[in-house]
Amino acid sequence: MATGLLAGALLTEACILVPYWQKMPAKTFLRLHHKMAPSLFRYFAPLTVIGTLLPIITFIFVYSTSKASWPAWLLSAICAVCLLSFYLLFFRQANNRFSTTTDPEIAAKTLAAWAKVHMIRTLIAIVGFSAAIWGGMPI
Template sequence: MLVILNVLSTSIVGLYAGSLLTEAMILVPFWRRMDPADFFRLHGSMGPSLFRYFAPLTTSAVALSVAAAALNRAENFAWNITAGLCVTALIIFFAYFKKANQSFADRSLKDKELAGELSQWASWHWLRTALLIVAFALSIHGHQLIGRI
């Protein structure tokens, strides 16, 4: 049963990291080139869809990585750090992205403020993406530490 949890955790963390990377490489550059009116209009339809995709993925990555860390004992530093990085990514969402995304949804930003906010959004997103890529690599290493990869 633990092997299944470990594989599922690694798979979900990898899917989360890959999804963030895809968003960073494809969607964010597209958003940053858009006219503010077009961006806000697109965000009105795309924002809720992205939330419905990322909310369960984020929750699953955090829950599964924490469970894997707890059940694989403290000696397996790889899964402990993986869980810590996933929790950190979740904290970053609540510390920055929740408010920023809401400012896009309710259009509380002025058009001239959008470029600066999207630049800051992209920087925070790259940080979160890097954390999750490292978490995924460490999760794979966790399998190697127990000799089941």
């Protein structure tokens, strides 16, 4: 269930919030980001942690008990690790850039890159959730 919640939250962000942010003037986006960032972090951090840990734990359990669904859970676990890697390798720095810059050009360029990488992350989350369903025990 957590994997599906995370995928759904990322998809909502990609389809609703990101287009809204991109339509804003960069200065307005930066002001909004300063206000919204703590709330978004409090929302996404637990989902990301749970949505990452549960597929990995489930894969270990399923594999150690020799269940036939282990390949699906392996795929779900790989997707979960990828999602965490996206945060560590890109989103943490990009979000910090939003918090520290006042330059509208930098904000606009960072948001454009953020939106592209976020769509990739969202698709990986959907694949991970689909694999969990395929594994027979959606988490």
